[in-house]
Amino acid sequence: MPESGFEEFRRLVLDDTSLQKDLFDVTDRLAFIARVVELGEQNEYEFTSAEVEEAMNAARRDWIERMI
């Protein structure tokens, strides 16, 4: 039974330094998205690469808007 979706996984990563270390240095965007989905699956979270990509786009928009 999956733990849940991407938002829940995001909270797990922020609470788990070993998961953070796994993702810190992945600089290529596509490789990063693939690794996030893979780690999500390994920890029984269910979400797609499209959801991760949309979350990244939303974060970028949010940051730009705050800087304007």
Place this chain on the structure above:
Amino acid sequence: MSLNFEDLIDWAPIRFYWRGSDAFVDWCYMGNDRFTDPFFFDTIQHRLALPFNLLFRHQTPIEFLGELHTAGPVIAPTGFVFHMSRCGSTLVSQMLASLPSSIVISEAPPVDSVIDTRRSSSADSQRPEWLRWMIGALGRRRYPAERDLFIKFDSWNMLDLDFIRSVFPEVPWIFLYRNPVEVIVSHVRQRGSQTIPGAMEKLLPDLSLIAALQMPPEEYCARVLAKVCEAALEHAQDEKALLINYEQLPDAVSGSIAKHFGLSFAPEELDQMNRAARFDAKAPQMMFEPDSARKRTEASDAAVRAAAEWVDPLYKQLESIRTGF
């Protein structure tokens, strides 16, 4: 979620904001990066280009900064840098930042936001603590060589000096200034946010937006610079103050500024700083070229008039105090 000092040692607070009536802080993973870019914002922009930092940022109540402040090694500020803008302050901060022993926080938005929050909230009594915590969080020692912490404030923070000094009465500070015409020419060429009419009303509260927009840009710049220089003059006799003219740079960094901040540098550190001084402080990929004469030559009549009417008298007073004549 339970965070501790070690969990966040490689993270930096990058934004102060409100969620309803609660003050919060956004964090960014720094990896091995130090704040060596000309401005805090430059470093953060580089970090936020990494996918991880877009997706995963801690967000904590500001009180968490207080917990960090007591949980691990925090370097007390060594010196504060105030300035009138476009006057060599970035050269000073870049020279200091070239040393592994220095943490240099240059015009950090979260610091300015905490200082400014008194104007928009009822959190006045907590503000001193928040400023101490924010600067403490930015001054956490991440590498054994780190020994000194320098904060370069935004130019308009000179108007907040009373508050900043009340929080850090023990910290020596400098005020950097430059021939006003040269500064005005620089701002007219590329406006700083403080010299865009309406962008920072707190600087000239008695001036309406319409009046500001109708004014020649040189005059608006000059009035803003005058406000900053007036604040510096009011505090120029402060025992922790040192006035520095652009003309004294870069030698003053290892000379009078170092002495004022209680610093002494080893020969290799002096070499390191002198190497940094050879580059353009705001575009370190380019060599530095003196531009005072060029700026004075290209100054418009409007720039010369605005400087003479609004800033030159203050500049002369600053010079008089600095030189004793």
